[in-house]
Amino acid sequence: MLIETIIARVVRYSTLSSFTFDQAEKITAPKAPGKPIHLYVHIPFCLQLCPYCSFHRVSYEEELARAYFRALRYELELYHHLGFLFESVYIGGGTPTILLDELVKTLELINTLFGPENISVETNPDRLEKSVLQTLSSCGVQRVSVGIQTFNDSLLRRIGRYEKYGSGKELETRIRQTLGVVDTLNVDMIYNFPSQNEAMLAEDLEVLARILPDQITCYPLMVSDLTRREMRSTLGKTGLHSEKRFYHTITSHLAGLYEPSSAWCFSRSGESMIDEYIVSTDEYVGAGSGAFGLVDGAIYANTFSIEGYIASLECGEFPLKGRKSFSARELARYTFLMGLFGLRLDLDAFQERYGKNLWCLLGAEYLFFLLTGGIRRKSGMIELTEKGQYYWVVMMREFFTGVDNFRELSRTTAGVPCSGGDDPLC
Ligand code: SF4
Incomplete structure (x- = not known):
């Protein structure tokens, strides 16, 4: 535990x-x-x-x-x-x-x-x-x-x-x-x-x-x-x-x-x-109120206010309200998390994408999961062990709970109708 x-x-x-x-x-x-x-x-x-x-x-x-x-x-x-x-x-x-x-x-x-x-x-x-x-x-x-x-x-x-x-x-x-x-x-x-x-x-x-x-x-x-x-x-x-x-x-x-x-x-x-x-998918666009996209190393978020979303588009504007750019290491971590959630990660594809191998970029994470028995190496790939599958359930549960917390905060403050105020996405 x-x-x-x-x-x-x-x-x-x-x-x-x-x-x-x-x-x-x-x-x-x-x-x-x-x-x-x-x-x-x-x-x-x-x-x-x-x-x-x-x-x-x-x-x-x-x-x-x-x-x-x-x-x-x-x-x-x-x-x-x-x-x-x-x-x-x-x-x-x-x-x-x-x-x-x-x-x-x-x-x-x-x-x-x-x-x-x-x-x-x-x-x-x-x-x-x-x-x-x-x-x-x-x-x-x-x-x-x-x-x-x-x-x-x-x-x-x-x-x-x-x-x-x-x-x-x-x-x-x-x-x-x-x-x-x-x-x-x-x-x-x-x-x-x-x-x-x-x-x-x-x-x-x-x-x-x-x-x-x-x-x-x-x-x-x-x-x-x-x-x-x-x-x-x-x-x-x-x-x-x-x-x-x-x-x-x-x-x-x-x-x-x-x-x-x-x-x-x-x-x-x-x-x-x-x-x-x-x-x-490495990159995606999010359309609709509250949707997220990940394009060119940055997260983009649309407004959570339904009226605000409709009003922006009626003015011919994208309803984007938040952007966060990632460092190469943050992106590599994201690829590591999502790739292994799909059970295996291709080490050559990872190196080709980031110009460095997994050891160089995420040595601590790699070592941690090898030593705790969560991953194993298998012909150019790393894959989840049975133990690792539950570790990834925990990680994805926490990842989505973190996203849900963010949504909750944004929806509460956007309030539908949106009051402006301090909301980062309002
Ligand atoms: S779980 Fe219920 S409230 Fe949530 S999206 Fe599905 S139907 Fe709607």
């Missing part, structure tokens, strides 16, 4: 420093890198907000959502004018499928402007219908990811999803009825909820073993500090003491049925989608 605690602290600290933005009067858009990169698109609207969720999401209002989609399409056009090329697209939320006609128009524009090779879309169980997936498929979507979280009815009630999306049995039926419509159907699960025990988790895994979706992503519960405080009164106190045991329950249940494709993602075939596009 000591090693995991050290890892968690270091990642939490470095994530905090990564999201301290450079001081600048006005953020200009990044230059197009001259090669196809990845596009992340954020749709922040949800019909009802879940109590454990720290994403950038707001309650759905149709008029506002339609104005948002119009602004989003304009933002995509601005990137096209700058010469950006996108080979892959991930549309996340929120609930991207909340207004299917607007999503379809947006997908058509993406196809016309960029002609990406693959498109992934997140959805919620209420939109997990054959007709919806067929519509998405006809717009070039190959991969759909649905947030299920658990099949346990008492837990679904406690997290406010039973009334919204139905019982565990109904969720199971919806997945069965939609398997095979798109190339990959990914099911998102969450473990380590307060009051969840080993038997409940094992039952969830048994349901999955019966349905056999193309891919399963099992996230440990990740909550920002503010959400954690709020959750105490609804779901109970969160803790980490069971997380490692639960993770091993998951890997042992899925062994033989699924191959790991990242530290928390398991695929039926070796080449399914990986839910975290940041694993497989």
Whole structure:
């Protein structure tokens, strides 16, 4: 546990420093890198907000959502004018499928402007219908990811999803009825909820073993500090003491049925989608309110204020509100973290990218994980050991919690409506 605690602290600290933005009067858009990169698109609207969720999401209002989609399409056009090329697209939320006609128009524009090779879309169980997936498929979507979280009815009630999306049995039926419509159907699960025990988790895994979706992503519960405080009164106190045991329950249940494709993602075939596009892409643009991009060694962040986002684009301006440039060492650390989250890192590709080998740039990190048994060297690669897979779960949990804390702070101060004030992204 000591090693995991050290890892968690270091990642939490470095994530905090990564999201301290450079001081600048006005953020200009990044230059197009001259090669196809990845596009992340954020749709922040949800019909009802879940109590454990720290994403950038707001309650759905149709008029506002339609104005948002119009602004989003304009933002995509601005990137096209700058010469950006996108080979892959991930549309996340929120609930991207909340207004299917607007999503379809947006997908058509993406196809016309960029002609990406693959498109992934997140959805919620209420939109997990054959007709919806067929519509998405006809717009070039190959991969759909649905947030299920658990099949346990008492837990679904406690997290406010039973009334919204139905019982565990109904969720199971919806997945069965939609398997095979798109190339990959990914099911998102969450473990380590307060009051969840080993038997409940094992039952969830048994349901999955019966349905056999193309891919399963099992996230440990990740909550920002503010959400954690709020959750105490609804779901109970969160803790980490069971997380490692639960993770091993998951890997042992899925062994033989699924191959790991990242530290928390398991695929039926070796080449399914990986839910975290940041694993497989060095550079990406973030479009939509609260979206982040990483281009030319810098993080770019859009405003978290929905009205501010729409207003900027109505004035023909990028809604960028934060920028942070990284040193070569910080970028190398990011590549090390994300590459190994996808289980292995190519040492030659790393050296080619940074002009120095891993020892020179990240000797301390390399040595630490070799000595603690988290990584091993194998023919030009380093790869995660079984122990290392859990270390990376801890690191990614801390990384995303750090990002969630930043989002929470920015959303609270942006306040929707944005009050200006001290908010770095308002
Ligand atoms: S968990 Fe999903 S549905 Fe619930 S509030 Fe968050 S983004 Fe919306």
